[in-house]
Amino acid sequence: GESVGLHLPTLSVQEGDNSIINCAYSNSASDYFIWYKQESGKGPQFIIDIRSNMDKRQGQRVTVLLNKTVKHLSLQIAATQPGDSAVYFCAELNSGGGADGLTFGKGTHLIIQP
Amino acid sequence: NAGVTQTPKFQVLKTGQSMTLQCAQDMNHEYMSWYRQDPGMGLRLIHYSVGAGITDQGEVPNGYNVSRSTTEDFPLRLLSAAPSQTSVYFCATRRKGRSPLHFGNGTRLTVT
Numbered sequence: 001g002e003s004v005g006l007h008l009p010t011l012s013v014q015e016g017d018n019s020i021i022n023c024a025y026s027n028s029a030s031d032y033f034i035w036y037k038q039e040s041g042k043g044p045q046f047i048i049d050i051r052s053n054m055d056k057r058q059g060q061r062v063t064v065l066l067n068k069t070v071k072h073l074s075l076q077i078a079a080t081q082p083g084d085s086a087v088y089f090c091a092e093l094n095s096g097g098g099a100d101g102l103t104f105g106k107g108t109h110l111i112i113q114p
Numbered sequence: 115n116a117g118v119t120q121t122p123k124f125q126v127l128k129t130g131q132s133m134t135l136q137c138a139q140d141m142n143h144e145y146m147s148w149y150r151q152d153p154g155m156g157l158r159l160i161h162y163s164v165g166a167g168i169t170d171q172g173e174v175p176n177g178y179n180v181s182r183s184t185t186e187d188f189p190l191r192l193l194s195a196a197p198s199q200t201s202v203y204f205c206a207t208r209r210k211g212r213s214p215l216h217f218g219n220g221t222r223l224t225v226t
Contacts, residue, residue, distance in 0.1 A: 031212070032212040034214045034215070042219055042220070043118075043204050043217035043218050043219045043220050044157075044204070044215075044217045045217070046214040046215070046216060049212075049214050051212060089156070091215075093212060100145065100147055100159060100162045100172070102159075102215065104156050104157045105156065106154070106155075106156040107156070
């Protein structure tokens with residue numbers, strides 16, 4: 001089964017609000033995590049990553065939080081804009097996960113309300 | 115710097131036909147891989163390569179062949195297309211170690 005899962009398939013937020021997208025993983029051996037954004041008709045786009053020796057990493061308007069105790073990953077998007085509408089999914093990397101070590105979640109569809 | 119380039123963008127095949135999906139990268143990444151994406155299934159690994167001359171099977175390799183004669187190119191061959199191969203195909207690359215995959219924009223394949 002999926003070792004990387006999502007709590008909500010769809011998340012609707014007001015423009016300007018902050019968005020939080022969650023991801024659970026089950027393999028404690030995973031040591032590297034990635035968030036992707038996928039717009040309709042396009043390939044997944046790398047947003048931000050985090051290694052397991054970190055709890056938090058910030059980028060431009062995005063923050064990833066890693067809680068290894070409960071095997072939980074979240075992506076926070078500040079001041080959500082219409083261009084943030086997309087499917088977001090996480091990925092984990094470990095030596096035993098998939099042939100190339102990567103396992104992907106199925107995604108959360110972020111919808112921005114005007 | 116084009117990144118990962120996939121051709122064609124769209125393709126329609128009849129059952130039994132063969133074709134090659136092209137993937138080229140200009141990032142000098144060691145790792146290249148092919149995924150298919152189907153509704154409700156997420157990304158599934160077909161084949162991957164850790165360097166020129168080296169390929170290996172992923173989760174769903176049946177019906178597909180790959181080769182890696184150069185660092186830059188990693189074509190995916192459908193030997194005898196089946197309707198079950200209707201999907202969106204993504205090529206991706208990354209450096210060795212803990213680094214993110216970089217994806218192309220996909221090939222949308224329909225097999226009738």
